[in-house]
Amino acid sequence: xxxxxxxxxxxxxxxxxxxxxxxxxxxxxxxxxxxxxxxxxxxxxxxxxxxxxxxxxxxxxxxxxxxxxxxx
Numbered sequence: 001x002x003x004x005x006x007x008x009x010x011x012x013x014x015x016x017x018x019x020x021x022x023x024x025x026x027x028x029x030x031x032x033x034x035x036x037x038x039x040x041x042x043x044x045x046x047x048x049x050x051x052x053x054x055x056x057x058x059x060x061x062x063x064x065x066x067x068x069x070x071x072x
Contacts, residue, residue: 007034013071021068031061 009030017023036046039056049055 007037011069011071015069016071021070024063027063028061031063032058 007030011022015022015026035056035058039045
């Protein structure tokens with residue numbers, strides 16, 4: 001694993017859409033998971049935000065798809 005917010009994953013069958021590849025919504029969910037991991041590794045887990053009555057938001061995102069991803 002490289003980078004403080006990097007995650008490794010194996011694409012589960014549940015991420016595959018009717019077109020036979022990873023659904024675009026799944027990429028956004030994975031980005032959110034990576035952001036939470038990154039924040040936690042920097043000492044800001046979800047519980048810390050909640051204790052302060054705060055949260056973070058994604059204001060924008062851009063995804064450039066180079067190839068389709070498939071299960072496994």
